[in-house]
Amino acid sequence: MTTVRTAPYGHRSQGLRSHGRLARLLAVALAAVLALSVLAACASSDDDAPGEAASPGLRAGTVGLLLPEAKTARYETTDHPTFVSVVERRCPECEVLYANAAQDAADQLQQAESMLSRGVDVLVLDAVDAVAAKSIVVQAQRLGVPVVAYDRFLDGADYYVSFDNELIGFLMGEALVGAVKARAEEDGTRAAGRRPGVLLVHGATTDPNAEALAAGVHRALEGEDIDVLAEYETPDWSPDMATEWVEGMLTRFDDQVDGVFAASDSIAGGAISAMKAAGLDPVPPTTGQDGELAAVQRVLSGDQYMTVYKATTQQARTAAELAVRVLRGESPRATASIGGVPTLLLAPRAVAAGDVQRVIVDGHVHSVDEICTPSYLEACRAAGLVS
Numbered sequence: 001m002t003t004v005r006t007a008p009y010g011h012r013s014q015g016l017r018s019h020g021r022l023a024r025l026l027a028v029a030l031a032a033v034l035a036l037s038v039l040a041a042c043a044s045s046d047d048d049a050p051g052e053a054a055s056p057g058l059r060a061g062t063v064g065l066l067l068p069e070a071k072t073a074r075y076e077t078t079d080h081p082t083f084v085s086v087v088e089r090r091c092p093e094c095e096v097l098y099a100n101a102a103q104d105a106a107d108q109l110q111q112a113e114s115m116l117s118r119g120v121d122v123l124v125l126d127a128v129d130a131v132a133a134k135s136i137v138v139q140a141q142r143l144g145v146p147v148v149a150y151d152r153f154l155d156g157a158d159y160y161v162s163f164d165n166e167l168i169g170f171l172m173g174e175a176l177v178g179a180v181k182a183r184a185e186e187d188g189t190r191a192a193g194r195r196p197g198v199l200l201v202h203g204a205t206t207d208p209n210a211e212a213l214a215a216g217v218h219r220a221l222e223g224e225d226i227d228v229l230a231e232y233e234t235p236d237w238s239p240d241m242a243t244e245w246v247e248g249m250l251t252r253f254d255d256q257v258d259g260v261f262a263a264s265d266s267i268a269g270g271a272i273s274a275m276k277a278a279g280l281d282p283v284p285p286t287t288g289q290d291g292e293l294a295a296v297q298r299v300l301s302g303d304q305y306m307t308v309y310k311a312t313t314q315q316a317r318t319a320a321e322l323a324v325r326v327l328r329g330e331s332p333r334a335t336a337s338i339g340g341v342p343t344l345l346l347a348p349r350a351v352a353a354g355d356v357q358r359v360i361v362d363g364h365v366h367s368v369d370e371i372c373t374p375s376y377l378e379a380c381r382a383a384g385l386v387s
Contacts, residue, residue, distance in 0.1 A: 060093030061121035061327045063320075066111055068128040068152075069103040071237060072266055073292050075126075076100070079316045083124070086320035094324065103236045105129040105206070112136040116143055122323045125157075126150040129206040146326050150319050153208045153338060158326070160343040161319045163310050165209045169216020171350045172261060172287040175306045176217070177224050179285035180259040196258040199249055200231040201242050201271055203263040210237075210263060213289075217261050229253050234263070239270035246274035260286040265295035265307055272303050291351060291359075293366050299353055300371070300379040306352045309359055315346055353383055361385065 065083055067075045084096050097115050101108035105128040115123065116139060123140050127133035130152055137156045140147045149157035176198065184196045200217060203210030210233070221228065230253075232245045242262070250257060260275075262268035268288035275283045283303055288295050291309030298304035322344070325332050334342030351359050360366050372380035380386045 060091060060095075062095045062097060062119060063087055063323045063327060064097045064112070064115035064120040064123045065099075065150075066108060066115070066123070066125045067098075067100045067150075068108070068126050069236070070100055071103070071239070072264065072290060073294075074290055074312045078312045079126075082313050082316035083320045086317050087324060090321060090324045091327070094327070101128050103128055105132040108133070109136060113139065116140060116145060120145060122146050122148065122327045124148045124150050124319055124323050125154065127152050127154055130154055130208050131206070148319055148323055148326070149341065151209070151315070153341070155339060155341075157341050159322055159332075159334065160338055160341045161315060161322060161346075162209070162343070163315070163346050163348050165212035166216040166219075168289055168308050168310070168348045169213035169218075169263075170220050171216070171308055171348065172213070172289060172306070173217035173220025175350060175352070176259050176261055176285060176287050177220055177226065179305050180226055181224075183258060183285065194256070195225060195227050197227040197229040197253065197256040198259040198261060199229055199246065199257055199271075200261045201246065201263060201267050202231060202233045202261075203267070204235055204237050205233045207237070213263050226258075229256060234267055237264055237267065239266045242267040242270035243274045246271045247278070250274060250278045250280075257284055259284050259305075262286055262288050264288060265290040265292040265304075268304050268307075269294060269298070272298065276303075289348070291365055293370060296351070296356060296360055296366055296371055297373075297376045297379075299351065300356060300376060300383050300385075302353070302379070306350060309349045309351050309363075309365060311346055311349075311363075313365075318344055318346070356383055357385060 065080070067079060070076050080098060084098070087094055087096050097118065097120060099111035099115070101111060108128045109132065112123065112125070123145055125133060125136060125147055127149070133154055134156065137147050137154055141156070146158040147154065149160040151162050153160055153162070180196045180198060200214070202214050230249050232242070234242050234245070246260070260271050262271045265288035268286050272283055272286055285305035287306055288304055289308035289310065291307050295304055295307045299307055322332055334344055336343040336345055349359050356371070360371070361368055368380070368385050372386050377386065
């Protein structure tokens, strides 16, 4: 679905634009992370000794993990292996059943039904389609199986583990606004009497996180002297479909595109490919989120303006620890409640080129060797990652 807008957002004071307000928002999110209590503290440590994994006599069981797709690199490279390793460490006698739905809601329903029929004790579900997945929640709870909504909110779930997605969208929008305004001053857009214009490439309508991200970027754009040329809800978060749509918008709006909000790093990659193919050099500032390796490399090379790193490893650890404790009959304490569901929220971190060393490398997200391949050596030297 495409919505075309030619009118600007309503005017507003610059208070929300101030660093103080943004700092307060980040502080609130950070406080949420620190308040994960014993649950997150246990889940986030890489140094747990094997002997501390489980106490004798604690009940074993089966944990089901259902992930939505593999186009986004994090699911198979981070979420799945981290989740399994934490369950194995915390509950050596437990079994993990795993399935990836490849963005097919009907397949995910079948996968869930299969796990429930095999006697799974706790179901951790990252839904392809949050509406369709309600039937999974109903079936699970009819059988007395607790459901942990993972990454994407689910009505009726017993717990929800995710990030503050509206804050993520706001961080991306703030960065985009700053970059577009700076570019407008540099290239004389304002002097020529033209307002800067941006494209908003959202995620899939079936994912409630996409709606939260959109709300965040809209909030950041509110009151700014920037036109939203068009918006697109990308089916299945597909980079190919994002590429195709951006190509069409570049033809439609010619040289009016001064920036792109891309709701994920994979969508950013598609949008950037379209702009490069159209001969835009440099590529207009483009956002992303997930902290994917390819995105970090694009940030360093200047092709992508920024990404937002979500500590998906900690998210997977937290969900795994939560699942084991629920399996044991405990009632872990949540830090928030969303839609009546006890919730654990983790804080995101904005990453520009100057943040790669501190957030990505020092945070052991991606190593210098992984990032600084031959094609990116010059960019890595400029950023001080290599000599």
